[in-house]
Amino acid sequence: MAAKLTALSQNHTWDLMPRPSHRKPIGYKWVYKIKHRADGSIERYKARLVAKGYTQREGFDYQDTFSPIAKHVTVCTFLTVAFVRDWPLHQMEVYNAFLHRDLHQEIYMDLPPGLRRQGENTICRLQKSLYGLKQASRQWNEKFSKALTGIRFVQSKHDYALFTWNKGKTFIALIIYVDDILITGNDETGIKSLKEHLNRQFRIKDLGEPKYFLGIEIARSPAGISLCQRKYVLELISNSGLSRCKPSIIPVERNTKLTTQEYDSGISSSENDPPLEDLTKYQRLVGRLIYLTMTRPNISYAVHILSQFMHGPKQSHMDATIKVLKYLKGCPGLGLLFPRDKELVVTAHCDSDWATCPMTRKSLTGFCIKLGGALVSWKTKKQSTISLSSAEAEYRAMTKTTCEIIWILGLLEDLKDLRLGN
Template sequence: ADGTVERYKARLVAKGYSQVEGVDYRETFAPVAKLVTVRILLSVASLRGWHLHQLDVNNAFLNGDLDEEVFMSLPPGFGRKGENRVCQLHKSLYGLKQASRQWFIKLSTALKAAGFRQSRSDYSLFVRSRQGNFLVLLVYVDDVILAGNNLEDIENTKLFLANQFKLKDLGQLKYFLGIEVARSRHGISLSQRKYALEILDDAGFLGVKPSRFPVEQNLSLTQFDGKLLDDASAYRRMVGRLIYLTITRPDLTYAVHVLSQFMDKPRQPHLEAAHKVLKYIKRTPGQGILLPSTGSLQLRAFCDADWARCKDTRRSITGYCILLGQAPVSWRTKKQTTVSRSSAEAEYRSMATTCCEVT
């Protein structure tokens, strides 16, 4: 965390780009936890007073078993001069196209053998309920969250997984996917303060004068206003990082939505609007969301539409926010797919999108 070198690592990586579909691999898809699922799980854990623990699997992809016959050339220096020997892989390696899928299959098989049921709404969520003990396990590649009402059950599950895979017990949940998790008697707060400061440092905005709001009122950006940027990569990198920041910052969602429309050919006004967002972040880098420890498990949804907002396409904007009790768990701003002929039509499309998210 302080920038010093903790250890040096070397890894043997296969040249997955040379694999042939249908010969060396077939399916490659592997699910990861939806961020909405992460927020809902933490919200329920806060309301129910569940224990929250975290695990990290070491070299996760090396655990997967290969179904195909895959051969790999030896790394330089391992074979004698003039030899053309190859090695056959029995287990997956980093770099193989099917590595992530084979790891998830191995993990889910082990969890099902331990009595867990896989959720149908999010395949990375596993649930087990027996003798009054309720345990939820959420997987994001090699990061695992354990939530349950019985600490002994959580520890037994850790021991079971430790016998199956080499893993690191990180104790109580503090930091997950760049999200800082802090728990108090009021609830669980989620923020990305460290990540927000990294964005400001990367853009050279750590010493800038803060702004009280992320976007100017009635700001209207179009595709052809202003001069084209000489180097669009810095703008794309900045907006891409801001998109990830909206995981815990609903207040940035609309501004980032507007900026992300101009990734192809960004212009000077678009960059100035992005700088305005950075100035706002400078004012509140630790801003996040609170998942209260009191309240109900009732879902509430709010939605709105901005009719014909986009000047380039005249498409309307849908915006919604969904709360579980008092905790915000899902929010989005998105341009509608078709042009609405009236504000009423735009509002109905917005409600339809929100209902799809709720169900």
């Protein structure tokens, strides 16, 4: 905590001044976190001073808050292209990323312990962004984007978190996910120069070849790149109290029809399928399962069904969620493999399930898209309108798949290696 306060002072994050009578300062809190490696060992302890941004007022303390981050499909495509081209991969992390951008609004914050003196009525006027502020992520993204475009990197129009630099036979690509960065390219000297430039602009930690990115374990071998979330799955099962349960061989029973409607069964609804008293437990479990689908397309359908009942889950919905966890108990280390395939041909498969939703009679779209032998995109989604026939449902599924293919082709155009002519 002392080191963090020192860093904030050196960064000129705030100015100390008497409390103004016309403005009410926002609060703060300390957030503590233990960062682990992929094997579960402790990497370091972190303390972070966070502003209570939920007390800010829109249009007064902040304006826009949106900040782009790399899509999961972009990360998969990025890794696949890098491996096929035999390019090196580098991972970097920005220290105190949100503290680099100057604030345009007049924001005051209470004085944290360690700076407060007895008898003084002073507060902090924030000069730079701070974690917890509504506009913090947007301010950081703007500063980082300007730093890259200033050295002639081009921001992709297909994913604003992707930046590329191409001159002659030299090609370098970079993607950013908040403060985590992945870099690849065909010029090691150019990548080294980029790292030095970013380190001069910001304080950067070079993590070398990526092994643990966004909670995903990355392993590279001559056969390909594998992605899995084994540690995440084991923590999820342990926190749910299912470490000693009997594994299930399937994530969901065939023809399972979960619904919020009541059926006339002669039994009262409270006895037949009572609503859950603790909604947060169900919401937390399903939210973590949604994140797990980044490397587990085999649970995509089940998670899609469960996520429809976040607002009012019942006991049957929780039972179905527990079954998915039991399935994960039997295969925690499954994931994706991006094999070495020199032909980066895009292939797609799509299907639909006509009128499958028992509540709305809407159809279901499912598709998966491969780049060479690597599965880079997949989705299970309810169609927005009711299809009057199975043929119409199939056409709608093909339309969604075609849109995704066109977008991936544009992404590949941004990632092309002109030296190889592909």
